[in-house]
Amino acid sequence: MSPALPADPLALDRQVCFALAAASRSVIGLYRAVLEPMGLTHPQYLVVLALWERSPRTVKDIGEALHLEPATLSPLLKRLEAAGMLTRTRNARDDRALDVALTPAGLALRGAAEKVPAQIVQRLGLDGGTLEGIRDGLTLLLAASAR
Numbered sequence: 001m002s003p004a005l006p007a008d009p010l011a012l013d014r015q016v017c018f019a020l021a022a023a024s025r026s027v028i029g030l031y032r033a034v035l036e037p038m039g040l041t042h043p044q045y046l047v048v049l050a051l052w053e054r055s056p057r058t059v060k061d062i063g064e065a066l067h068l069e070p071a072t073l074s075p076l077l078k079r080l081e082a083a084g085m086l087t088r089t090r091n092a093r094d095d096r097a098l099d100v101a102l103t104p105a106g107l108a109l110r111g112a113a114e115k116v117p118a119q120i121v122q123r124l125g126l127d128g129g130t131l132e133g134i135r136d137g138l139t140l141l142l143a144a145s146a147r
Helices: 017-040 043-051 059-066 068-084 104-113 115-124 128-145
Strands: 086-090 098-102
Touching: 017 043, 017 059, 017 104, 017 115, 017 128, 043 059, 043 068, 043 086, 043 098, 043 104, 059 068, 068 086, 104 128, 115 128
Parallel strands: none
Antiparallel strands: 086 098
16 A cells, blocks of 8 residues: 555645635625625625724724725725715814714614624524634634734
8 A cells, every 4th residue: 555645735725815715705795695685795894893893983993903905995985974874074183084983874773783693603504612713713814914
């Protein structure tokens, strides 16, 4: 019997980047179906989540929290503002900065959004502990890749 050949380090199924990209597209697709009735895209949902944590926030602060560049974030904020979910105003202390705050409509959306995590867990069919472990691993990966 001959010894087993070592696994090909370039095999697609061994690539972290492939697993991460494919899983990301698939999971975001699940979110898309859940968020559509709320009138939100997945990136818009992330912005609103950041603002539910703290509002107002500067555009720079939101971008840092979401790891988004201003060129990506600005159109998201404009669409959410046009939808009546948030306002953008000049910061009183620094007129170069924009403060972003939720409107009453943006605040009210939180009630519907509170059902989103449970719907995603149900659609994935994984238990909460497994998903928390995956999230923690991805958080560690994000921190390592940002060095």
